[in-house]
Amino acid sequence: MSEFLSTPLPNIPKSDLPKVVIVGAGFGGLKLAMKLMNKKFQVILLDKHNYHQFQPLFYQVATAGLEPSAISFPLRKIFHGSKNVTFRMAQVDHFDPKLKRIYTDVGYIDYSYLVMAMGADTNYFGSKTIEESASPMKTVSEALYIRNKIISNYERAINIEKAEDRKSLMNVVIVGGGPTGVELAGAMADLRNTVLPKDYPELNFHNMKIVLIEAGPELLGPMSNESKESALKYLQDLGVDVMLNTMVKDYDGNEVILAEKESIQTQTLLWAAGIKPNRIGGLEADNYASNGRIMVDDFSEIKGCPDVYALGDISLMTQKGYPKGHPQVAQVAIQQAVCLAHNLHKIVEGKDKKVFKYKDLGSMATVGRKLAVVDLPFIKFQGILAWFTWLFVHLMAILGVKNKVFIFLDWSWNYLSFDPSLRLLIKPKAVRPSEQKELTEER
16 A cells, blocks of 8 residues: 555645545535535545445345335445545544645645545454454445345255254344344344245254344434334344343354353354444544544644544543433434535635534434334334334435335335345355455455
């Protein structure tokens, strides 16, 4: 990488406008770039992928409900016709706040304003063995890997004679009782109860365990008591074994070791237990809070680092009502991006900036087919109405008319037929040694 760092990023259009460099094309970074499109700024958007990923629906890719392309949208297509937004696929290394320069694997670029919106990655809480053996779900490729792994396990299980020997292949254990874990457990239960028995009639799916493990005393921690209780009941009615107040000590690829409870045999451990902010070189240790988030002021500017901002999951903004920072959800990143876009205009005009104020729009989670829980600021409800509300909100949030149509058709077919049609085991070709290094670095 170092051979690129001393050279400028090539083919960047020359401009006299203030240059805003945005690192990360997640919800926050993409929203900011779109808000600044065709405005009096030069915007350089950097991301290690050339597409935006709709993370709330990763679990549907993992459980064969949606195809990966339905929840991914090409970044270059978003900015067709834009005269001031340039996208580059690049891996960011570090930045120099004194030179106002950021370094990537394809060269450096100078900035007037730097915005970091790199999001977060899976948190294994220091366990190297779990990190090596468990399956995370923070990218489309990881979700697709889970889909392939689950289908491959059943193709292998059907060739094993003894039912006892099939258990580790058939059992699925999910760690983390937040929305991702709950939605994943519900979707897996739907597959087991209605779809997989038709695909594999030779297997007895009464022997297949779906276990959801949560270290705390309840599911869906930030949501209302009504939603927590309903989600628990829905999962139990679907046949999910929910284990609360349970700690995972270790996992070796075949056995989940639990604290003070009997271990579970499985070759599929899906890890949705926590996140940790992605990092970039160039900040001092005192820029970070103890949980790894970057401390920012009420305008999303990094404290002690002028003209450098952080949005979304990586930032920690302490305000009245949020002494430990805002929740790490998409709406926070989106609203911070809208506020920052407004403030960048005010800075250039020499006017007063606006303090960020988070407006909680509510939260929701789906728990299998026709089951969901919704907490809005003015009402809370559960069941099939909540499920339709969840479907509508997520469908409207997807980028692109084509993607909306494809997802609507997929959901409609799955609802009517109980039979998603994406249970394909698509294995990549064998990776040459020369390619393996590149894949490892990208990950």
